[in-house]
Amino acid sequence: MSTDAFVPHPDRLLPVDPAVRDIARELYGRMAEQPIVSPHGHVDPRLLLDDTPFTDPTSLFITPDHYVTRLLHARGVSLADLGVGRGPLSEAEARHAWGLLAEHWRAYAGTPSRLWMEHEFHEVFGIEKVLSPATADELYDHIAERLARPEFRPRALFEQFRIEVLATTDDPCDDLAPHRALAADPGFAGQVVPTFRPDRYLEPARPDFAQLADALGEAAGIDTAGYAGFTEAMRVRRLFFREHGGVSTDHSHADAGTARLAEEEAARLFAQARAGRIAPADAVALRRHLLADQARMAADDGLVMTLHPAVHRNHHAETFARYGADVGADIPTSVTFVDGLAPVLNDVGLEKDFRLVLFTIDETVFSREIAPLAGFYPSVYAGAPWWFIDAPDAILRYRRAVSETIGYSRTSGFIDDTRAFCSIPARHDMSRRLDANHLATLVAEHRVRLEDAAALVETLPAQHPREVFKLGGTR
Amino acid sequence: MSTDAFVPHPDRLLPVDPAVRDIARELYGRMAEQPIVSPHGHVDPRLLLDDTPFTDPTSLFITPDHYVTRLLHARGVSLADLGVGRGPLSEAEARHAWGLLAEHWRAYAGTPSRLWMEHEFHEVFGIEKVLSPATADELYDHIAERLARPEFRPRALFEQFRIEVLATTDDPCDDLAPHRALAADPGFAGQVVPTFRPDRYLEPARPDFAQLADALGEAAGIDTAGYAGFTEAMRVRRLFFREHGGVSTDHSHADAGTARLAEEEAARLFAQARAGRIAPADAVALRRHLLADQARMAADDGLVMTLHPAVHRNHHAETFARYGADVGADIPTSVTFVDGLAPVLNDVGLEKDFRLVLFTIDETVFSREIAPLAGFYPSVYAGAPWWFIDAPDAILRYRRAVSETIGYSRTSGFIDDTRAFCSIPARHDMSRRLDANHLATLVAEHRVRLEDAAALVETLPAQHPREVFKLGGTR
């Protein structure tokens, strides 16, 4: 028997103890086949609109996935050799990059990236061998052959993956043409919704702030020379997103601070920012005010606000200059929510239509801040682990940290946050297995009744995020 | 068989693995029947003095317990409907509130509140059904009927709960009349001791600082116009508490900072504070100095000092205005002890009679700061998990974080910190189960000998906190 043989184990990520595992299997079994609701991610909607076949294994699995490229980079592989920051690779280059992954595959042992890819290899492509230098070419050919088939085109996979809702992430000025076209396409039944991501428009220290404000004004058909017009333009664009299916706005700044300036002060600082001569501290104050404005608008238009703060973006300047953003050089920093969010939560925290989901990669705030906030404010939800902590042990730490204060009901439900389309089912499956793991342990320790856990998992994977993100019932 | 049937499992919170569970049962068995020593909490001593029957299930279980009300609030229930911040509920209102809890009961799955209440339902009230909309009225009637019986009056329960010592939390100006009356009452054998909580008298930025200083002076019979008199009045009131059974003082400020100002400087800032015109930074400096004074007094009078810092109190101003404090809107913030406590620990940290117990809801300091401090200073003890982390997984995290540096001997013993009288045995029982769980795992992994664990648990629940809080031997 070849040691190359490998398929993911059906009990992977479930508890080892037989008594607990039996409960976990039961709970997982109730979730496994539920549809996928993905309320936050980074898949390009054109992928589904154009339905163009994926070209090759490397451009599918390696180049666009900074979880994968960063570890190869840390192990000495050049990002250039992986196709990062350049046009399409030739067949020889793509095959070479694939071989590099195979060569370093063992270093991925225990990482979610490997677990996701192994899931995809098997579940999507029917592979029953482990990736290695010996099998690299065979697997490359196997996947490439499949990719050429019609049933591996994006829309077919979307259907096969049982994705009901897929949210994209979009610029406030985006015309949402792909979303509109998809919605109008009788041949596509899925729900692909835009997400309003205004980060850069809320950063008054940016050198291009004036141009961004202009662009926003143009998109909204409103003069944004002053603060009032800027605000109105934001409101208009948010409504445009909402009209085209958008349910949420997404925000990521250096910290989670919010503040309310007097309107005149906001207008004064806005003018300085537009003129490119705002002082750094004032730029921070204005940014916090503008974020508080978004919360106020959210209380009006009902778009769910999600916060992902505190990342040192593009930590290595030369890499950014050469390869651009999102190549693995964004590093988390410490965060605090309690004081920073007080202005917004005092303003709209009890408003019926306001909703705020807090994400973190600083795990210290789960039990200390996020669960206590979500355990008091009806508007606040504890976001699922994200990015560096979207991983088995971290997900279990999250559940253990927040559940004792807020159970499951005040949590957001799973967020895949991915630009790797094929990994979506693998990620959701992992999340379901780990929730089953966590709940089964609570049941086995007689901390939760099996009936309660079983009832919970009926709605946990799909219906619950639909409710949190105001996506309505299942279609 | 009705699915309504439910009693807490005798092995709840113990490890699942049969080999480990057997050890845990053995260790828990040695602790289960030991008396309760509760050196820190918030029960009103008048409850025991007057021995008035509890009126109804809602005012017993829901209204006063912000652990319970906050999650209902987060799920959209109005605090007013739960009786928070208002006078007694009518029978119909109380029953309605009880129904709301029943309706949301599933959302409490996995929270300690539910585990505690289920313990109380069964152990105190003999209930063998699960709370649900279907059983809500039946359970309400069941509990209400019991509450009318003499054996459910507070003193009878105190006896039945095997409480030996119960500490209350009291204002420095309190005349401790209930404590004195209880001590003098031949019909009451329990020990109910006051705790000196001077927080607001140590906050020079408060607008009512002068009135508070006046009140303190009046209570002590000392002129507190100046810093020296204020200090002397504090000393006198501490001794008053000690004379009436007090063993500790409790402190909770925005941070754990301490500092020693020159006496003249302290006097100068005190005068400014009294005049209502102290600068914010000076108010912080004086607060830290006054806290350091408390430590110095503690080294003299031997009262154990407990520190619970770093909570953003009354995070939502409107809720505070409408419902008052302690309704679930206090949110923890990050804390650090090492630099802030250096002045006090250099001053009195090696003094024979000084003792300082450090509590936190910022779990990051357990392994980083608290255990190292308690592992060097004979005066410092690592306080038990508290508030948001007084919960199964968090308690296990605590033991795992501190035990490897300081074992069990430098920890405070369990603190229930509750105003929910009936939950006291449930909370202590949970703590004992979890210590059994932690120790059994160490034994099963051959990290601790069974003999050592067995010897430890003989003194852990009752004798150990008696020693830490200088409560003397068992009566």
Place this chain on the structure above:
Amino acid sequence: MSTDAFVPHPDRLLPVDPAVRDIARELYGRMAEQPIVSPHGHVDPRLLLDDTPFTDPTSLFITPDHYVTRLLHARGVSLADLGVGRGPLSEAEARHAWGLLAEHWRAYAGTPSRLWMEHEFHEVFGIEKVLSPATADELYDHIAERLARPEFRPRALFEQFRIEVLATTDDPCDDLAPHRALAADPGFAGQVVPTFRPDRYLEPARPDFAQLADALGEAAGIDTAGYAGFTEAMRVRRLFFREHGGVSTDHSHADAGTARLAEEEAARLFAQARAGRIAPADAVALRRHLLADQARMAADDGLVMTLHPAVHRNHHAETFARYGADVGADIPTSVTFVDGLAPVLNDVGLEKDFRLVLFTIDETVFSREIAPLAGFYPSVYAGAPWWFIDAPDAILRYRRAVSETIGYSRTSGFIDDTRAFCSIPARHDMSRRLDANHLATLVAEHRVRLEDAAALVETLPAQHPREVFKLGGTR
């Protein structure tokens, strides 16, 4: 059968579940007999040069080990009674101190110190009893008798322990005479390498900064009156260490900040520091620049840079005055790496010969900062748990926190960091057991293939740290 009987269990620290334990035994078995590579520690090289017998159990196990003395101190024992900060103890004093340890031995249950000592008692000295007041004299005599035998002299133990490499920690001005003598000694086959530890030379705020700069200049034969000469002298001394086997430099400051000043500015501040009149903020800026200089030198000379920041040293001034440093009064503080290291990592983070190992006792940075940095920069490695967290549960927390981002390959390998020579094998053995524990759990949960785990452990204990610390292949 006497309850005194005790030997460490062969399965200690392995998982309890039989299925997982079998896998862990298999993995541990592959590591247990591998040689020891110790790239960072504090053993005095003269111990091996002189090969003087250890005198007595107390001076071997208690006096020099602040892990042991600190807990006794916290429990009320005077450091003086343990021989700390004084000359050799008399036989009676040493026996008395040993009796104190025996008396408090139960309080060490669950601490790594006890596990290490029990390992040493049994594996090195053949003891099969537990330490207690009843057995204290017997064990003392037993160990003392063994210590007089030739096979218990340091060199014999070095051989018996299978230590291949032992790094010491040394002052930049050290002449490394013991290292040179050992290397030249045909009767000693081990590799004892120095480590360059320039901390105090990089602290411009020190009152003795000028003298230190002078001493450095003298050692290097270079005029260090100015910044340029000082820098050159550093470079020269680093090369001297490298020539005599040194592979790394070690750094521990109050924080992990680095910065690059303009050269003229650095020269100007250096002159002020030398003159003893540098402002505190400037001293911090210069220290960060000097640390960044070390990184730049490391990129040139290839010495591996290790960072152990954020400890409040000598927290209790009086204890420091009486007993000196390293007696258990160093307390960790919170740390952050991301912004502070950006200057250095932008400067040399992608340089081929630069290597930076990040250690922490603030566990919050494992998943948040260290793994993400080590998962992008080829130069950065996640250092093993150290000091207060060099303990079973903490080591498992570390593996669980970093492995999901960087697997095992971007971690440093185990560091014993000890001055307790006899504890070296016990510490490495514990580390191997815990890695087996962690990996076996991943295998049992079908997250890592047994083949991959088995391949990993072949190189994990010895070859991997050799590679990270550039120590070459096995001899």
